[in-house]
Structure formats: C-alpha cells, structure tokens
Amino acid sequence: MTNILEVNNVSKFFGGVRANEDISLSIKQGSIVSLIGPNGSGKTTLFNSIVGTHPIDNGSIKFEGKELSKMLVHEIPPLGLLRTFQQTKIYGQMSCMMNMKISKKVSNAYTRMFDKLPKELDDEAEQYLSFVGLYEKRNLRAGELSFGQQKLLELAMALMNGPKMLMLDEPTAGINPTLINGIIDRLIKINDKYKITLFVIEHNMRVVMNLAQHVFCMAHGKMLADGTPQEIKNDKRVIDAYLGAS
C-alpha cells in the first residue's frame, strides 16, 4: 500500500514555544491511524500545519505526493484532504440540511459561483444525516444542536464533501458513552465503505484501541513513539508521558 500522507521533519515554533519539533510520520492509504498525546503536546498544531492554517517553519508535508506546506487553507480540501475541529465549527444560523448542502464539493470558478443548489443534493444530505443519526433534526438550525450533535453534524458535512482522507480532531469528545459505540462503528464503516483514510486525534483509549490500526504518540511537541495499539499501550514512555512520570 502506498502512503497517502507523508510528514517529514516538520517544525512549528510560536516564539519560544516549540509546538512541533522535527515531526515525521506517514499514513498508509485506506488505514485508520490515531494520534494521541497529553494536552498541549502539539497534536492540533500538527493538524493545523498539515491543512495550512499556519505556515510551518521547517520540513515538508506531502499528500498523494503533492507538497502542501506552501498551499492556502482553501486549496487543500479540493485535493481530498479534509479536517474537522476540536471546538465544533458549523454554520449556526443555517439549518442542518443547508449546512450539508453547502459542504458539497463543487467548482468555485467565477462562472459556477451563481449556480442554484441542485435538488439531488437533498437526498444525499439526508442520507449522510441519517448515517450519523441526525435525520430527525435535519430542519433545525445547526446552532440549536448540542455540542455532541454538532460534532456528528461536522462529521456528516465532511462526508458530504467526499474526501479521500479525513483528519478528525477528537470526534468523540463531549459525546455520551452509548453514542460513542455508534461513532466507532460509523468511523469503521466510513473507512470500509467509502474507502476514506482516517487520521484521528483521540484521548479516549477505548476508542483508540477499537479503531486504530496504528498509533502515533506525541509529547512536548515531539514524536514519542509509534506502533500498533497494543505496543503503544504497553510502551513505558507513553505511560510516563500520560501519567506524568519524569
């Protein structure tokens, strides 16, 4: 299998804060990979670096062989690489259906800007909304949904865009334990049915163990360890990082 994403020696400093230092990782096409690490270890910074939110100080990021580090934020999703946010970002004043329909990947050329939304989008949007269990709430304003429901909506919006690879920032944070099982199931289905590569930041070890085929662990802005979930679980360095041993 080929690598869909390759991150080589990426560094990102905010003044004196070394948020990411010399990070390298690669993700195989079609796999589910998890990124773990204590709070403030630089996981979200790495996500932001990959999708171009801020310029990186050093290194290279390649998606399907294409260099991303010099691209603008909005140029990356059309390639098929999409991310969701830790703090949900949705269009609060619009209905869930509108949130979905506007997420469809289309050309943004000047000639296509003023198209009307095609009717067929409704079916597609409803299908993805029921996939994440939000069908009943499709006509509510997205801002009225609870935090956990907004997380699900963000996931559905990402699917609507039809990405090749999804980067999820804590998809199960703020979601009740029963629903988490549903989400794990859905994430596995997304990977299996839609052939979407998943790269997931997650704190819930139960989710990581059930989901990921490979786990990367970061601490203090550096890559600490990587391996299968079992290896990581028993890695002394990882346990120390999480439990705060010196």
Add this chain to the structure above:
Amino acid sequence: MTNIKELSALSLLMFFGIFIPFLAPAYLTQFSELWIFMVFALTWNIQGGKMGYNTFGNIIFFGLGMYICASVQIGYAFNLADWTAAGGYKTFVHNTSQYFMSLPIGLLLAGIIPMLVALVLGSFMLILRGHYFAIGTLGLGIAAGEFATTMDIWGGGMGMTVPVWPKVDGQDLELFFGAKRNFFFYLTFILFLVTFFTLRWLYNTRFGLILTAIRDNEDKAEAMGIPTMRYKVTGWLFSAFFMGIAGALFGNINGYIEPTEVAFNGATFGVYMVLMTILGGKGTLWGPIIGAILFQLFKEFFWTYFLGWQLVALGFLIVIIVVFFPEGLMGWLRGKKPEWFGEVVDKKARLAQVTINTND
C-alpha cells in the same frame, strides 16, 4: 416569506413607485431619496447582514459614482476644468441631446468604476475581519472625502454643480408628466427595482448561501475548501455597482456636489444605511426595505417637528432599536412566526434522541 406576502408587498411598492408623482407631487424629492435609501440598505446588507462584515466604507462608492457621473455628463459637452473654474460665473447649458446622451454613459461608468475600486480595495481590506474591518473602512471613507477635497478638477472643497435640466423654448423639458424631478424619481425607482431583483436572485444561489456561511463561520468555510476571499470581494462588487449608480442619481437630484457634506458623507448616509438595515432586520431580503421606509418616516418627522433636536431624537431611536429590536423588525417577526420564513418548527425534532443503530 411566502410568495403571496412577497407579491403583495411588491405590488404595493410598484403602486407607489408608479403613482407617487400624481398622488404626492410635493414630496417627490423625499420619495426619490427613499428609493435611494432602500438601495443603501439593500447593498449594505450584502456585507453587514449576509456576510457579517460591518462596513462603513460603502459610502466611498456612492461619492465616487456621484463625481464620475457628473464629470462624464459635463465632459461630454464641455471642458470639465472650465466648468468647475467658472464656479457659476459663466453658464454652460446642455442641449437636450447632449444631456440625454451623456447621462446613460455617466450612469454606466458610475457603476463600473466603483466596482473596479471595490476590487482593488476589497482585495486587501477584506483580509481584515470583525472590528478591524469596520475601523479600516471607516478610515477609507474619511480618506476618500479628504482626497476629493484636493481634486481641483472637481472643484476641491468648493464642490461642483451638475448639468441643469435642458430647456425647450425657454420651458423645462417635459418628460414622464413632469420635468427633472419626475424623471429622476422614476430612475431611482428603477434602480431600486433592479437592485432588489438582483439581490433576490443572488441570495437564492450558492453564492448567497456561501455569504451566510462566511458570516456564520468563515474558518469552517475555508476548511471546507471555499475560497472565501473570492466570494467576499465579489459581494463587494455588487454593492459598489449599485451604490455608484445611486450616487450618480443622487448627485443629479441634489444639483450640487460637495466632498464631505454630500458625496462622502459617512456621518449621515454612512450611518443611515447601517441604521436602516438594523432597524428592518439584517440578513433578510425585506428587512432593509422596511427599515428604509420606517427610517425615512422617522427622519422626515424629526427634521420637521424637532428641528434642532433631530439628532437627539435620532439617538433615542438608535437606543430603542438596539434595546428592543436587536435583530430588527424581521428578526423579531422571525422569532414570533418562524413558519413565515420557511423554518420548520417541530417540537418532536427538537426533543428527539440521537441514536446510531450499529446494525444497519
């Protein structure tokens, strides 16, 4: 709004648009101003309401359109420098064909040149967000007024006059059952209609939805692959075009153009357009129109009965709007009657539990 409501509101406006010159000829200037105010509010709403960018800079396009149209009208028949240098000591009179040939060219350029200016200004101003954008555009508006003061060809701080209405055999030319006032009344009405229908179409396209998405969460829109800058700048082009033409018409109605009191008057018009939109309900299609009507009524009332205290009365109005109708009349109505706005309110949906069936 359902179609029936929209249709009746529109027919009412059409009725007034067509018959006001016969019904209330004494108030024609006020009504022309009302159509222009509606264009102010409708175009400000593209940024302030739909897109969430509170601009104080739209007045630039208004003033610019005013100067450009007058310059073209004069320059078509005479030397512009001579005209402004004469300052009224020498009279230049357009004949009928000069007047009506130069006006359409002037109007067209008054739309297009502000659009180009919006393209240039927007390409860097719209990088700013929130308060920074508001302050930035406020500065631009003031700068534009000061810039016009230094332009000797436009009469500098003295200002300039616009061509007088052509005369036939010593009498004002008759058009549309009257002279200049009727003619420009109908032009402003047509401008309002064109603006209204353009925006009505625009808000129903993907473009209109993306403007709303930018207001709700610009970072998300970018992360979903939408080049938001392109949409923001294009939105500003629409405002600039209609504001430019509104300025061109207002200059002709007013008869005299002056940099800071008439053309780039951010302290009155620049604020009015914000007030009207907020009063009616920003982010909606009809809000700015309702807001403009109410505002013009208030304004004429205050200026007539509270002269000297009109600004105090206006301030009082602002307080009432902000405290009791923060979302405007349309926003208030939307809270009371959401079904009128095509929103489905379903208690069951709100209470429904979110479950994922792992078996399907």
